[in-house]
Amino acid sequence: MGEKKFINLVDTTLxxxxxxxxxxxxxxxxxxxxxxxxxxxxxxIELSHGDxxxxxxxxxxxxxxxxxxLLKAASDVIENGKLTVLLLPGIGTVEDLKMACNYGAKVVRxxxxxxxxxxxxxxxxxxxxxxxxxxxxxxMTHMVPVEKVVEQAxxxxxxxxDYVNIADSAGAMxxxxxxxxxxxVVDALNVPVGFHAHNNLTLATANSLSAIKAGATFIDGAxxxxxxxxxxxxIEVLAGLLQKLGYKTGVxxxxxxxxxxxxxxxxxxxxxxVCNAPLMLGYSGVYSSFLLHTYNAAKRFNLDPRDILVELxxxxxxxxxxxMIIDVAYELSKNRG
Amino acid sequence: MGEKKFINLVDTTLxxxxxxxxxxxxxxxxxxxxxxxxxxxxxxIELSHGDxxxxxxxxxxxxxxxxxxLLKAASDVIENGKLTVLLLPGIGTVEDLKMACNYGAKVVRxxxxxxxxxxxxxxxxxxxxxxxxxxxxxxMTHMVPVEKVVEQAxxxxxxxxDYVNIADSAGAMxxxxxxxxxxxVVDALNVPVGFHAHNNLTLATANSLSAIKAGATFIDGAxxxxxxxxxxxxIEVLAGLLQKLGYKTGVxxxxxxxxxxxxxxxxxxxxxxVCNAPLMLGYSGVYSSFLLHTYNAAKRFNLDPRDILVELxxxxxxxxxxxMIIDVAYELSKNRG
Numbered sequence: 304m305g306e307k308k309f310i311n312l313v314d315t316t317l318x319x320x321x322x323x324x325x326x327x328x329x330x331x332x333x334x335x336x337x338x339x340x341x342x343x344x345x346x347x348i349e350l351s352h353g354d355x356x357x358x359x360x361x362x363x364x365x366x367x368x369x370x371x372x373l374l375k376a377a378s379d380v381i382e383n384g385k386l387t388v389l390l391l392p393g394i395g396t397v398e399d400l401k402m403a404c405n406y407g408a409k410v411v412r413x414x415x416x417x418x419x420x421x422x423x424x425x426x427x428x429x430x431x432x433x434x435x436x437x438x439x440x441x442x443m444t445h446m447v448p449v450e451k452v453v454e455q456a457x458x459x460x461x462x463x464x465d466y467v468n469i470a471d472s473a474g475a476m477x478x479x480x481x482x483x484x485x486x487x488v489v490d491a492l493n494v495p496v497g498f499h500a501h502n503n504l505t506l507a508t509a510n511s512l513s514a515i516k517a518g519a520t521f522i523d524g525a526x527x528x529x530x531x532x533x534x535x536x537x538i539e540v541l542a543g544l545l546q547k548l549g550y551k552t553g554v555x556x557x558x559x560x561x562x563x564x565x566x567x568x569x570x571x572x573x574x575x576x577v578c579n580a581p582l583m584l585g586y587s588g589v590y591s592s593f594l595l596h597t598y599n600a601a602k603r604f605n606l607d608p609r610d611i612l613v614e615l616x617x618x619x620x621x622x623x624x625x626x627m628i629i630d631v632a633y634e635l636s637k638n639r640g
Numbered sequence: 641m642g643e644k645k646f647i648n649l650v651d652t653t654l655x656x657x658x659x660x661x662x663x664x665x666x667x668x669x670x671x672x673x674x675x676x677x678x679x680x681x682x683x684x685i686e687l688s689h690g691d692x693x694x695x696x697x698x699x700x701x702x703x704x705x706x707x708x709x710l711l712k713a714a715s716d717v718i719e720n721g722k723l724t725v726l727l728l729p730g731i732g733t734v735e736d737l738k739m740a741c742n743y744g745a746k747v748v749r750x751x752x753x754x755x756x757x758x759x760x761x762x763x764x765x766x767x768x769x770x771x772x773x774x775x776x777x778x779x780m781t782h783m784v785p786v787e788k789v790v791e792q793a794x795x796x797x798x799x800x801x802d803y804v805n806i807a808d809s810a811g812a813m814x815x816x817x818x819x820x821x822x823x824x825v826v827d828a829l830n831v832p833v834g835f836h837a838h839n840n841l842t843l844a845t846a847n848s849l850s851a852i853k854a855g856a857t858f859i860d861g862a863x864x865x866x867x868x869x870x871x872x873x874x875i876e877v878l879a880g881l882l883q884k885l886g887y888k889t890g891v892x893x894x895x896x897x898x899x900x901x902x903x904x905x906x907x908x909x910x911x912x913x914v915c916n917a918p919l920m921l922g923y924s925g926v927y928s929s930f931l932l933h934t935y936n937a938a939k940r941f942n943l944d945p946r947d948i949l950v951e952l953x954x955x956x957x958x959x960x961x962x963x964m965i966i967d968v969a970y971e972l973s974k975n976r977g
Contacts, residue, residue, distance in 0.1 A: 477885075478815075478846060505865075505877050509815060509846030527913070528842075537914060540842050543923045548814075556923075557946055564916045574911030576864070577874060579901045586880045586893075609894055 307550045311521045313347040313497065314340050314538055316567055317377075318389050320529030322353035324572050327367040330376040332570055336526075338380040339562035344554045345538075347410060347521070349387040350377050353531060355414065356388055356395035356403055363394070370399075371406060378407030385409040385436070392422045397429045404433045412468060414440035416621060417447050420455040420462075427462040438497070438521075439464035442472040445480065445588055446619055449487045456488045456496075466495040466521055471510060474503025474533055474581070475588035475616075478513040489518035497521030500536045502528055503585025505577055507536040512544065526563035529571065532591050533581035539563045583609050587616030596625045600632035610635060644887045648858045650684040650834065651677050651875055653904055654714075655726050657866030659690035661909050664704040667713040669907055673863075675717040676899035681891045682875075684747060684858070686724040687714050690868060692751065693725055693732035693740055700731070707736075708743060715744030722746040722773065729759045734766045741770045749805060751777035753958060754784050757792040757799075764799040775834070775858075776801035779809040782817065782925055783956055786824045793825045793833075803832040803858055808847060811840025811870055811918070812925035812953075815850040826855035834858030837873045839865055840922025842914055844873040849881065863900035866908065869928050870918035876900045920946050924953030933962045937969035947972060 317336055321328060333350065340348050350373060352358030352366050359366035366373075377386050387410040388403045400411055411430045413423040423439060430437035439459025444452050456467045469484055476484075481498065489496050498514035500507035500523065511522050524538030539562075542554045584591055589612050597615070601608035614631050654673055658665060670687065677685050687710060689695030689703050696703035703710075714723050724747040725740045737748055748767045750760040760776060767774035776796025781789050793804045806821055813821075818835065826833050835851035837844035837860065848859050861875030876899075879891045921928055926949050934952070938945035951968050 477849075477881075504881060505842075505845040505874055508842040512814075527915075537842055539916075540914060540919060543919060544814075544841060547923060557944065560916045560919065568915070574913050576911050576913060577877060578864075578905070579876075579897045582877060582880060582897065586884060607894065 308520050310515060310545055310550045310552050311346055312538055312541060312552050312554050313349060313387070313521055313523045314345045314525060315349045315523050315535060316340070316525040316529050316538070318349040318351045319353060319531055319535055320525045321351070322531035323529045323534065323575065324570060326352055326359065326364050328373060329368050330372055333373045333376045334380050335566050336562065337377045339566050340559070341381050341384045343558035343562055344383070344552075345559070346384050346553060347387050348377075348381065348384045349389060349412070350374060351389040354394055355391040356399040358391070358394055371402065374403060374406035374408060381407070387412060389414060389440070390426055391415070392426055397426060400426060400429055401433065404435055408435065410436040410438065412438040412440045414442055414470070417441045417444045417452060417455055420458040423459065424462045427459070427464055431463050436465045437463060438466050438468055440468040440470060440499070442470045443590060443621070444469050444484055445471055445473060445475045446621070449483050452484050453487050453491045457491055460492050460494050464494060466497055467492060468497035468499055468521065468523070470499035471501055472499075473588050473590055474501030474507065474585040476506070476510055478506065478509050481510045481513040482517045485514045485517035485519050495520045497523065499523040501530065501585070502533040502535065502577060503581045507534070508540055508544070511536045511541060515550070526559070526567040527571065528575045529567060530575070532584060533577045534575040583612050587612040589616045589620065590622050592622055593620065593625060593628065596628045600628045604632045604636040606632055606635055645857050647852060647882055647887045647889045648683055649875055649878060649889050649891050650686060650724070650858055650860045651682045651862060652686045652860050652872060653677070653862040653866050653875075655686040655688045656690060656868055656872055657862045658688070659868035660866045660871065660912065661907060663689055663696065663701050665710060666705050667709060670710050670713045671717050672903050673899065674714045676903050677896070678718050678721045680895035680899055681720070681889075682896070683721050683890060684724050685714075685718065685721045686726060686749070687711060688726040691731055692728040693736040695728075695731055708739065711740060711743035711745060718744070724749060726751055726777070727763055728752070729763055734763060737763060737766055738770065741772055745772065747773040747775065749775040749777045751779055751807070754778045754781045754789060754792055757795040760796065761799045764796070764801055768800050773802045774800060775803050775805055777805040777807060777836075779807045780927060780958070781806050781821055782808055782810060782812045783958070786820050789821050790824050790828045794828055797829050797831050801831060803834055804829060805834035805836055805858065805860070807836035808838055810925050810927055811838030811844065811922040813843070813847055815843065815846050818847045818850040819854045822851045822854035822856050832857045834860065836860040838867065838922070839870040839872065839914060840918045844871070845877055845881070848873045848878060852887070863896070863904040864908065865912045866904060867912070869921060870914045871912040920949050924949040926953045926957065927959050929959055930957065930962060930965065933965045937965045941969045941973040943969055943972055
């Protein structure tokens with residue numbers, strides 16, 4: 304065993320965590336959190352609407368404060384960390400990226416469904432042109448075989464991605480599945496690999512440790528695990544565990560604990576626990592946008608919504624196919640009778 | 641790979657979870673929880689003061705309702721599950737055990753510090769004489785080498801224990817450490833082996849899965865993870881995960897989810913999250929009874945309480961040595977200056 308690799312902790316309290324506060328972060332909160340994380344030694348600090356730049360909308364939820372204002376506030380206080388933004392092609396555009404760059408963003412993570420890496424080429428290209436660090440980010444990677452994840456990750460590398468992030472967006476993976484995916488991608492790429500966990504099956508931390516053992520060197524987390532649904536890996540726990548295991552992260556364990564408890568916790572609207580809805584999403588491997596439609600269909604056809612979710616998971620439905628839920632519910636009700 | 645072993649889920653919502661509700665369970669709540677768990681197929685349902693039979697006291701916290709009343713209420717509604725009690729020799733006595741047996745308890749788990757199995761011989765013997773199932777239960781097993789855990793587990797087997805439960809009482813273990821301990825004990829014993837996790841490092845579920853892979857067939861959990869400090873493994877998540885992995889548990893996943901959300905959650909006094917205090921206990925491997933004394937000593941010597949906890953963990957302090965905290969704090973303050 305040689306020396307352990309440096310692990311870059313990427314904080315997403317102000318991006319994925321934005322879902323959990325209904326996108327209501329204000330300038331004062333952003334300054335406090337960014338400043339705390341920066342002083343604690345976090346090198347990558349992500350700030351965007353939960354659904355990425357320009358996510359503020361009727362569909363995805365309106366932000367209380369504009370991204371311009373929040374990015375400017377962040378830039379005012381950040382000293383050593385790199386201000387990072389998320390961009391989902393189709394929601395955010397290259398114009399949004401230029402705006403973020405103007406307001407001080409140094410890194411963009413361009414996220415697509417695991418099979419659609421090709422739509423991020425122009426955004427990664429523009430980021431490089433702007434002098435930014437560009438990250439390719441594959442979502443819902445539990446839905447496809449390892450070979451597909453590798454193929455798509457290689458595409459991202461070919462577009463110029465500085466690292467490729469593998470996400471378990473539904474929190475559906477077991478530690479062994481993370482090991483399989485991450486080690487295959489690490490083997491196939493020349494650029495570093497990262498991992499983004501969700502806690503639906505209460506395995507976010509264990510899965511992150513598996514990713515690290517498999518060679519990932521960028522690991523996402525959030526203070527108190529703040530994030531959509533069951534939330535992300537709890538970054539202050541990761542900082543402590545990695546210190547205990549002898550990894551260097553540059554993050555001060557006590558300082559980041561204090562940010563979590565003194566700055567983030569008072570802002571939280573609900574505790575980040577695993578209740579039944581996110582548990583079922585993780586169990587069935589279905590994306591959270593299906594939840595409301597599923598409840599409606601269950602009511603209409605007098606079904607247990609959980610049976611619909613399991614069936615949607617089996618059929619590997621992806622975002623955008625929400626109208627198929629009615630068909631599935633109809634079939635289930637027919638088979639029952 | 642042969643057929644997967646049957647996994648017995650042991651619910652401790654009404655015992656370890658009693659800590660998290662300040663021992664204020666009443667008859668109505670106990671009936672609702674026992675009945676729900678029983679109908680969901682849970683075979684072992686533990687009910688006692690958080691510190692075991694007769695724990696109700698000034699030192700450990702007074703129970704709102706007597707154990708006699710709660711056990712009677714439980715016996716009135718339980719149909720298929722086995723009513724289980726915890727007994728810590730030194731707190732509970734053989735008289736308390738007889739009382740529990742009279743009120744319908746079928747199983748007793750006799751718990752001691754990992755190095756003190758010998759004090760449970762008479763209680764295990766009495767349980768067998770009463771016709772009860774007897775479980776030997778070793779706490780704080782992260783503190784000693786694997787060989788010591790094996791030695792103590794063998795003692796418990798020699799006293800007649802029907803199975804031996806290995807506990808990570810401070811939530812300090814990593815999945816690999818669980819694997820090491822459980823597989824060694826499984827190899828050494830003829831009786832089954834169980835595991836009791838705590839979630840201080842957000843690894844309770846992953847550690848429970850490791851225990852199962854290493855051969856454990858009794859796994860503790862609680863609805864919503866309710867338990868002392870960071871709580872236990874979340875039993876409804878375990879039920880779902882084990883179903884997904886192809887293990888039989890006899891527990892209906894949907895029904896136990898419903899008990900957690902509809903019956904237990906409304907009773908909870910606080911969300912079961914990992915805040916800084918339990919995180920530090922898991923990080924340092926120190927038992928929760930040290931926490932208050934540590935804060936007091938930190939104040940007196942103007943130290944960060946976290947530094948004291950880490951030092952206590954290094955020195956492997958055990959319950960009863962709380963007066964040593966002042967000595968440790970004094971030394972730390974001297975070395976600082």
